[in-house]
Amino acid sequence: MNRNKFIKITGLGGIGIAVLPQLSFSGTQSFSRNQLIGKGNQDLVGDTYTSTMHREASEALTKMKRAAAKANIEIEVVSAYRSFQRQKEIFEGKYDRFTKQGLSPTDAIEKIIEYSTIPGTSRHHWGTDLDLIQANAPRPASVLQAKHFHGNGPFCKFKAWMDEHAAEFGFYETYTDNALRKGFAYEPWHFSYAPVSIPMLQAYKKLDLKQLVLEEKILGAEHFSEAFIERYRANNILDINPKLLS
Numbered sequence: 479m480n481r482n483k484f485i486k487i488t489g490l491g492g493i494g495i496a497v498l499p500q501l502s503f504s505g506t507q508s509f510s511r512n513q514l515i516g517k518g519n520q521d522l523v524g525d526t527y528t529s530t531m532h533r534e535a536s537e538a539l540t541k542m543k544r545a546a547a548k549a550n551i552e553i554e555v556v557s558a559y560r561s562f563q564r565q566k567e568i569f570e571g572k573y574d575r576f577t578k579q580g581l582s583p584t585d586a587i588e589k590i591i592e593y594s595t596i597p598g599t600s601r602h603h604w605g606t607d608l609d610l611i612q613a614n615a616p617r618p619a620s621v622l623q624a625k626h627f628h629g630n631g632p633f634c635k636f637k638a639w640m641d642e643h644a645a646e647f648g649f650y651e652t653y654t655d656n657a658l659r660k661g662f663a664y665e666p667w668h669f670s671y672a673p674v675s676i677p678m679l680q681a682y683k684k685l686d687l688k689q690l691v692l693e694e695k696i697l698g699a700e701h702f703s704e705a706f707i708e709r710y711r712a713n714n715i716l717d718i719n720p721k722l723l724s
């Protein structure tokens with residue numbers, strides 16, 4: 479068990495300065511395995527589903543909200559930090575339901591990962607990634623749909639403002655609208671705070687995913703083949719906005 483193994487990341491200060499000149503962060507950061515998989519994080523602030531996030535992401539969000547408000551856009555957080563336990567409940571609830579409906583374990587897993595992550599692999603575990611919409615706009619029944627951010631959708635103004643300004647505050651869309659991108663579908667609401675999520679992803683890449691899902695006894699983990707894990711890692715974890723890779 480590598481529960482308390484710390485992964486050191488060094489030399490990222492230069493990248494941070496090059497990409498985000500107005501932001502600064504330590505050149506050496508370390509993250510525990512449990513912090514990377516949503517099992518406890520000493521850097522979190524907030525006490526609700528929509529306010530719990532990484533301290534630095536929270537500070538940047540406050541500044542971004544203030545700037546957006548000047549353009550009459552009230553940014554609302556729909557989802558922020560999500561724990562390993564919560565993601566496990568979501569995943570296993572679906573696994574249970576789909577296999578009871580008659581799907582094979584592998585088909586059930588494929589169906590789940592169209593929309594949900596495997597527990598321990600969600601960027602929401604890091605507290606750096608947020609689902610955002612506009613509060614002062616007409617509210618559709620189901621807010622997290624791409625069509626609401628385009629055409630005459632209620633969140634178009636928000637989308638245009640974020641396209642222009644989010645990067646100034648360190649936030650980038652994670653799952654971009656790029657036809658060549660694999661993995662998770664386009665999510666115009668999901669933003670990542672790059673100064674923290676980039677080094678976290680670098681550390682995360684060093685984890686052994688197969689070992690992780692077995693150690694954490696995730697329902698159905700015995701059906702995750704090597705090929706499946708490799709494809710999930712390449713597509714769902716690493717095929718994201720290149721601005722969030724390094």
Ligand SMILES: [Zn+2]
Pocket residue numbers: 557602607608609668
């Ligand atoms: Zn999200």
